[in-house]
Amino acid sequence: MSLLDTDRTTVRIASREAETAIGDVLRDADSEVHAVGSTGVPAVEPLVLLTEDGRTAFFAACSVGRAEALLTGLEDGFDSVVDGADAVVEHDPNAARLPATDLPELSAGQRTVLGPCGWLRPTDPDDYEAAVGFGGSDPETIRELGAEILGRGWGDWCQDRTLADSWETAREADGDPTVVVNAHGTGADTLLSSSAPFAVLDGAAAVARATDAERIVVYISQDDDHAVDQVETAVWGYPDPPVSMSVVTGPAVYRAAEPTMAIEAIEGNHRLEARLRPPGPDETGIHDRPTVVHTARTVAHLAAALDTGSPADSRLVTVTGDVAAPATVELPERARLAAALDAVDGAEEYKAACVGGRFGGLTDSLDVRAGPESLLDAGLGTEGVVELLGEDRCVVKFVGERAQFAADTNCGRCVPCREGTTQLAELLRDLYDGRYRRDGIEELIGVMERSSICTFGVDAGRPTRTAMTEFESEFHAHADGRCPAGSCPRKAEVSTT
Amino acid sequence: MSSEPFDSDDAPPLTETIAPGTASDPPLGAEDAVTVTVDGTEVTVGSGATLLDAVEAVDTDDSVPALCQYDRQDIGPRSECRTCMVETDEHGVVPACSFPAEEGLDVETAAADAAEARDVNLDLVLSDHNLRCTTCGKNGRCDLQDAAIEQEVEEPRYGVLGDREEYEPIDDSSSFIQIDRNKCILCNRCVEACNDVQVEGVLRMEGSGQDTRIGFQNGAETMEDSTCVSCGHCATVCPTGALVEKGIEDATTIPLPGFTQKNSVGKVIDGTDDSKEPMTPKKRDLPVDTAPEEDKEVRDWP
Numbered sequence: 001m002s003l004l005d006t007d008r009t010t011v012r013i014a015s016r017e018a019e020t021a022i023g024d025v026l027r028d029a030d031s032e033v034h035a036v037g038s039t040g041v042p043a044v045e046p047l048v049l050l051t052e053d054g055r056t057a058f059f060a061a062c063s064v065g066r067a068e069a070l071l072t073g074l075e076d077g078f079d080s081v082v083d084g085a086d087a088v089v090e091h092d093p094n095a096a097r098l099p100a101t102d103l104p105e106l107s108a109g110q111r112t113v114l115g116p117c118g119w120l121r122p123t124d125p126d127d128y129e130a131a132v133g134f135g136g137s138d139p140e141t142i143r144e145l146g147a148e149i150l151g152r153g154w155g156d157w158c159q160d161r162t163l164a165d166s167w168e169t170a171r172e173a174d175g176d177p178t179v180v181v182n183a184h185g186t187g188a189d190t191l192l193s194s195s196a197p198f199a200v201l202d203g204a205a206a207v208a209r210a211t212d213a214e215r216i217v218v219y220i221s222q223d224d225d226h227a228v229d230q231v232e233t234a235v236w237g238y239p240d241p242p243v244s245m246s247v248v249t250g251p252a253v254y255r256a257a258e259p260t261m262a263i264e265a266i267e268g269n270h271r272l273e274a275r276l277r278p279p280g281p282d283e284t285g286i287h288d289r290p291t292v293v294h295t296a297r298t299v300a301h302l303a304a305a306l307d308t309g310s311p312a313d314s315r316l317v318t319v320t321g322d323v324a325a326p327a328t329v330e331l332p333e334r335a336r337l338a339a340a341l342d343a344v345d346g347a348e349e350y351k352a353a354c355v356g357g358r359f360g361g362l363t364d365s366l367d368v369r370a371g372p373e374s375l376l377d378a379g380l381g382t383e384g385v386v387e388l389l390g391e392d393r394c395v396v397k398f399v400g401e402r403a404q405f406a407a408d409t410n411c412g413r414c415v416p417c418r419e420g421t422t423q424l425a426e427l428l429r430d431l432y433d434g435r436y437r438r439d440g441i442e443e444l445i446g447v448m449e450r451s452s453i454c455t456f457g458v459d460a461g462r463p464t465r466t467a468m469t470e471f472e473s474e475f476h477a478h479a480d481g482r483c484p485a486g487s488c489p490r491k492a493e494v495s496t497t
Numbered sequence: 498m499s500s501e502p503f504d505s506d507d508a509p510p511l512t513e514t515i516a517p518g519t520a521s522d523p524p525l526g527a528e529d530a531v532t533v534t535v536d537g538t539e540v541t542v543g544s545g546a547t548l549l550d551a552v553e554a555v556d557t558d559d560s561v562p563a564l565c566q567y568d569r570q571d572i573g574p575r576s577e578c579r580t581c582m583v584e585t586d587e588h589g590v591v592p593a594c595s596f597p598a599e600e601g602l603d604v605e606t607a608a609a610d611a612a613e614a615r616d617v618n619l620d621l622v623l624s625d626h627n628l629r630c631t632t633c634g635k636n637g638r639c640d641l642q643d644a645a646i647e648q649e650v651e652e653p654r655y656g657v658l659g660d661r662e663e664y665e666p667i668d669d670s671s672s673f674i675q676i677d678r679n680k681c682i683l684c685n686r687c688v689e690a691c692n693d694v695q696v697e698g699v700l701r702m703e704g705s706g707q708d709t710r711i712g713f714q715n716g717a718e719t720m721e722d723s724t725c726v727s728c729g730h731c732a733t734v735c736p737t738g739a740l741v742e743k744g745i746e747d748a749t750t751i752p753l754p755g756f757t758q759k760n761s762v763g764k765v766i767d768g769t770d771d772s773k774e775p776m777t778p779k780k781r782d783l784p785v786d787t788a789p790e791e792d793k794e795v796r797d798w799p
């Protein structure tokens with residue numbers, strides 16, 4: 001039976017872990033106790049949610065002691081414990097999503113795509129059926145929505161482009177299409193796979209219907225054990241799967257999320273490098289058959305749109321970097337990125353943010369809207385990741401490390417990326433020798449952007465390029481032998497050979 | 498279930514014994530004969546054509562080195578050097594060697610963005626190249642040398658690989674073919690010649706980032722211990738002095754004592770003399786080494 005239909009007092013424990021110490025305590029309660037997965041905001045977890053008659057009391061970051069007190073209090077009924085709650089909200093008795101609250105960490109943004117996270121038992125098909133419903137929409141409706149939704153993240157073949165064209169390509173190509181859900185690497189994709197795997201599979205099933213695909217492969221990093229387990233369980237529990245569904249893991253390296261490297265990994269290649277394009281995987285993908293590649297975020301967004309009838313005007317944003325614990329929230333596209341900071345502890349003071357993933361753009365202000373157009377206009381990335389750099393961080397060191405990371409972890413295939421990232425790191429090392437050649441750095445990054453085979457090389461120079469604009473004085477300071485943050489060695493101590 | 502690679506009933510698995518380490522690129526090229534315009538001249542090219550076929554058919558405004566391209570025997574395009582970038586009206590700057598020719602496309606070779614990309618990428622190739630032509634077996638018949646001369650490279654922006662500390666030793670262990678990886682441009686021609694043309698399954702691409710190199714599918718460290726059958730095809734297709742048939746590795750060096758190709762690198766792996774047979778069955782039995790990717794240490798900053 002679904003969690004939403006019960007008349008009894010329901011205790012939910014929202015946490016990344018299915019087994020929690022407070023779960024052991026609350027199990028003795030005279031109510032139903034359920035593990036509901038993470039909300040995306042670890043700062044409030046484990047979060048106990050007590051629901052009765054359309055009222056939910058929130059107990060954030062619940063300790064064992066607090067759980068024991070709750071257990072005792074509950075013997076006298078729901079009303080005797082609500083006073084001690086961090087928040088109490090009234091809602092529809094069959095609320096399908098975690099109700100909105102003024103709990104600061106959970107107040108950022110909305111919970112449409114994130115709806116099931118922290119509210120439904122992740123791998124219980126009845127919960128998903130009652131709250132959202134396994135979609136049976138007709139392909140035409142799905143395609144119409146696909147023409148309005150943009151792919152999310154660099155792991156999506158349709159990043160920042162609408163989905164429908166890619167589906168059309170796949171439908172017209174020779175052979176039965178495959179749908180790959182790329183859940184490799186990015187925080188929001190891992191969250192959805194762990195906390196809302198049915199939303200991911202349901203969205204993928206809709207893509208399969210829209211493209212006449214014959215199978216769905218969910219691709220996850222081999223290090224994300226929890227997400228792998230959750231999606232595998234959901235695959236087994238999926239009611240009447242319309243097409244075959246399976247989970248394939250890939251190596252836990254950053255570049256493995258690139259769509260064509262994901263396909264190489266799924267095919268079982270031991271070494272990962274990007275494929276040439278065009279044509280893209282939607283024409284010739286896994287074993288030469290058409291393959292559409294979307295991130296978990298994209299397909300969950302589609303599933304939510306099919307449920308509500310129109311695509312949510314929202315973006316999942318993960319805040320990470322110099323914070324107590326990373327958090328993922330769902331911001332309206334018109335909201336400022338700064339709104340996401342409420343969900344994390346330790347974000348009061350920051351010097352810079354890298355917006356758009358590993359190779360995002362640097363900025364000193366998060367007063368920019370979360371929608372992709374505003375982000376791209378501001379030179380930032382649309383990956384849905386905001387990485388904060390605390391007040392004491394050195395921007396030059398940060399972009400130098402990113403360039404070095406790119407040089408050490410690229411696939412090695414193309415010259416602009418393989419050699420370009422190496423030379424970029426060297427040009428940045430030259431700062432410690434007193435040389436700042438902005439023109440040369442810009443020329444190099446421009447060529448990397450315009451001639452690399454895949455997004456890795458296209459984006460690898462972005463941290464440096466944006467930092468040179470936003471924080472240029474720091475580059476000059478380093479060339480003058482001074483690190484304003486005091487974290488770089490002086491030039492005499494550095495060998496730049 | 499999760500750790501099993503994806504396989505399917507109706508598609509053949511990757512050829513079982515051949516693991517070249519490279520990606521399976523899609524088929525590239527035009528579907529039918531098409532007409533494109535290159536620097537104002539209309540050219541019609543046949544099905545399967547890339548933009549480079551059209552570029553090569555006209556007298557272009559700017560020269561397009563297309564260094565890694567090999568136009569024979571079904572090798573390539575690897576499309577890795579990116580010294581063939583051209584500007585198109587529809588798709589912006591694209592690599593001519595692998596971009597399918599498309600009806601009506603307008604191509605410009607002299608557009609600034611494309612020309613700059615070709616120049617910078619050629620310099621990037623040279624930045625990782627031991628440019629000691631005077632002690633190189635391919636001096637005078639080398640595609641990289643030709644490209645650098647044609648582009649009038651005088652001082653490559655990023656220098657050349659001149660630090661002897663960073664040189665990889667010359668692999669002189671085989672009595673038929675010598676490998677000098679310091680001159681390798683990673684064009685993959687040898688790997689394709691070995692696997693797709695000769696179907697020997699000896700050579701492969703391995704590593705990533707700056708560690709990307711040609712290696713051996715049996716995991717051997719040296720050519721001598723590889724499963725090489727000495728057909729020489731790899732040396733034939735190699736555009737540079739990276740793979741040279743033994744006996745001619747010094748053919749073009751200046752005839753001065755001590756001024757040799759081996760001295761130019763300084764580190765040499767010699768053969769052991771005890772297995773000059775090209776390939777023993779024992780070597781063939783070695784398991785194919787396909788250790789999966791792992792996270793690499795990132796070099797400290799600065």
Ligand code: SF4
Binds near residue numbers: 274410412415418452
């Ligand atoms: S851009 Fe980088 S990661 Fe992508 S193919 Fe080129 S070398 Fe590989």
Ligand code: SF4
Binds near residue numbers: 630631634635642
């Ligand atoms: S391979 Fe030899 S001839 Fe060619 S550029 Fe390099 S050193 Fe010169």
Ligand code: SF4
Binds near residue numbers: 687
């Ligand atoms: S050894 Fe020669 S043919 Fe092989 S990848 Fe290197 S340059 Fe190309």
Ligand code: FES
Binds near residue numbers: 564565576579593
């Ligand atoms: S010739 Fe096109 S990339 Fe090398």
